[in-house]
């Protein structure tokens with residue numbers, strides 16, 4: 482049976498994202514947690530750093546003992562024992578004293594600052610001249626200056642970048658709760674599609690979508706599971722979809738999403754157990770014939786077969802859903818856009834959101850967005866493109882020389 486599109490706006494489709502729950506958590510060693518999504522809120526259970534530390538090689542002092550010190554009028558201070566690195570000083574510093582200290586050393590009680598060694602000169606074994614005054618807390622990192630005990634540091638749903646790994650290390654977190662990496666199954670469909678290793682007979686082409694989609698999934702932090710090519714046959718597709726739903730957290734079926742005679746995706750999704758068809762058609766271009774169903778708790782997508790359409794739909798529609806099931810709290814953020822000047826007029830139909838492929842070119846210190854024209858079956862247009870220009874559904878087009886913000890791809 483053929484179903485005709487009931488086209489839905491992009492905003493309404495995005496409104497479906499919260500209906501899909503995140504994958505479960507797992508506990509990993511800190512070194513394996515890098516680039517994963519944090520699954521717990523992190524609050525400092527200690528002060529960081531736990532003591533006042535020097536940021537320079539020099540002398541720990543009481544800053545007021547240096548006030549007014551200059552080349553012409555140096556302050557004379559008594560030198561104490563050198564502060565050993567990694568040790569607590571065994572003495573308190575008096576106002577007329579200076580304690581030799583290295584970068585990272587712990588200041589003794591009484592000291593509130595450090596004079597750089599360049600601004601000093603030992604007079605003898607017991608005395609040092611100070612040529613420059615220091616302010617309180619100058620050249621030191623104070624106790625709890627990074628984070629104070631009890632302070633919230635990062636929350637669940639945050640990507641663990643190298644800097645987050647660093648703070649988790651500082652807190653002594655050897656194990657970290659993270660969201661599992663979601664497995665995303667990819668099924669390519671079509672009697673005309675053959676695998677990469679095959680030479681296509683006349684009328685056939687090699688499967689590109691399994692590979693473009695796998696790359697997009699990996700880049701987003703998911704695990705692509707390529708399930709190969711399924712012929713235009715309802716039973717084969719039903720079988721492949723059932724297997725995919727059982728094994729993966731999300732399923733992408735490319736091709737067969739349109740209303741052609743052999744487009745079985747909607748029929749198959751309508752017949753899968755516990756499956757509800759949520760979307761059949763989105764008012765975007767490219768990508769109008771996109772299908773979304775919920776199989777149990779899992780999103781199952783029918784993506785348009787054209788290679789560009791499948792990639793664009795992944796980037797602008799599927800990705801927020803993938804981020805949501807990965808546990809990311811910022812799933813709705815598109816990420817940073819790049820401001821550029823459009824080099825030609827671009828037309829767009831009212832009532833649908835257009836995504837125009839653009840190259841980014843720098844000339845005379847200015848960045849230009851150069852539309853890449855071509856049909857959505859041409860991979861060349863994606864190879865040339867570096868970003869997407871979104872044209873809203875109530876906008877008829879964008880004129881040459883307009884400043885636009887484009888989404889890097």
Ligand SMILES: Nc1nc2c(c(=O)[nH]1)N[C@H]1C(S)=C(S)[C@@H](COP(=O)(O)OP(=O)(O)OC[C@H]3O[C@@H](n4cnc5c(N)ncnc54)[C@H](O)[C@@H]3O)O[C@H]1N2
Pocket residue numbers: 669670671673674686687688689690691735736737738739740741744767768769770784785786787788790857858
């Ligand atoms: N009567 C209508 N026909 C079409 C409509 C429509 O609204 N009414 N929409 C057009 C649009 S827009 C698109 S996009 C395509 C979507 O078609 P399907 O999702 O059904 O995909 P197929 O027909 O299977 O394939 C389309 C195109 O893409 C090639 N393809 C498919 N899979 C792959 C792959 N894995 N690697 C490389 N290329 C692939 C396929 O050979 C076709 O050329 O429908 C229009 N038609």
Ligand code: MOO
Pocket residue numbers: 765766767768769770785787790791857
């Ligand atoms: O919408 Mo199709 O996805 O334009 O090429």
